[in-house]
Amino acid sequence: MNAFDIPASTSRGTSRPRDQATPLPPSLKGCAHGRAGKADWQAGPGTGWLSWWGLNAHIQGIADRLAKEGFTVFAVDLYHGRTTKDAAEADRLLAQLDWGKASEELRAATDALRERGGPGTKVAVLGFCMGGALTLLAGVTDPQLDAVVPFYGIPPETVDVTRIRAPVLGHFAKNDDWCTPDRVDALEQKLKRAHVPAEFHRYDASHAFFNDTRPEVHSPENARQAWKRTVDFLHAKLG
Structure with missing residues (x-):
């Protein structure tokens, strides 16, 4: 199976989640690993988070920041408790990832967010690097999503983003x-030709510029601008 080939079924997985700093809602137990933002699952539009490094303190912090903006947040732990600060190890974790199962777990999380919020709840997915690529994949496999926000991540050509x-x-x-830049331009044009509403921003920065735990690439001003755009976009699309 290609890393991005997803089975037709989107049934929920059966693995048992590890202990969480913030308890999982009942609808997520037994179907997805991760951590809720520190808003204790208040009613509101939902967002899911993904990252190449795993569910580390940086991603947990972002989830908490977004929860403070009024969203119900679930950071999906696709590595099931494993995290790393080493790029080579992150590559190994990525190589071991079961992408079909990961897609199912992500869909389980977005379904649970909808269930938690009740009828009419809107849900978005956001992700960084590998998570950015998975965010676009989620947009393909989950037609009920209301917004997708990829940070510097692009899926391979086998993923039909025009869907x-x-x-x-x-x-x-x-x-x-x-x-x-050429891949970004090509992705943007492909989406626009398919009439997918897409707004792309390009920053005078390096890959992973949003990650404040990596001073060698972190760009504070660009990160602030990207965050404001993200929060404004989510409020506009989710309510």
């Missing part, structure tokens, strides 16, 4: 050896 129906807000760095 996305949710509005897309993309954040990309001009200095990026993976999501190169």
Whole structure:
């Protein structure tokens, strides 16, 4: 199976989640690993988070920040408790990831957010690097999503992004050896030709510029601008 080939079924997984700092809602237990933002699952539009490094303190902090903006947040732990600060180890974790199961777990999380919020609840998915690519994949496989926000992540050509129906807000760095400017331009044009509502922003920064735990690439001003755009976009699309 190709890393991004997703089985037709989107049934929920059966693995048991580890202990959480913030308890999982009943609808997520037994179907997805992760951590809720520190808003204790208040009613409100929902968002899910993804990252290449795993569910580390940085991602947990972002989830908490977004929860303070009034959203119900669930940071999906696709590595099931494993995190790393080493790029080589992150590559190994990524290589071991079961992408079909990951897609199912993400769909389980977004379904649970809808269930938690009740009828009419709107849900978005956001992600960084590998998580950004998975965010766009989620837009393909979950037609009920109301917004997708990829940060410097692009899925391979085998993923038909023209099937996305949710509005897309993309954040990309001009200095990026993976999501190169040419790839970003091609993705944007593909989405626009398919009439997918897409708003792309390009920052004079390096890949992972949002990550304040990596001073060698962190760009505070660009990160602040990307955060404001993200929060404004989510409020506009989710309520």
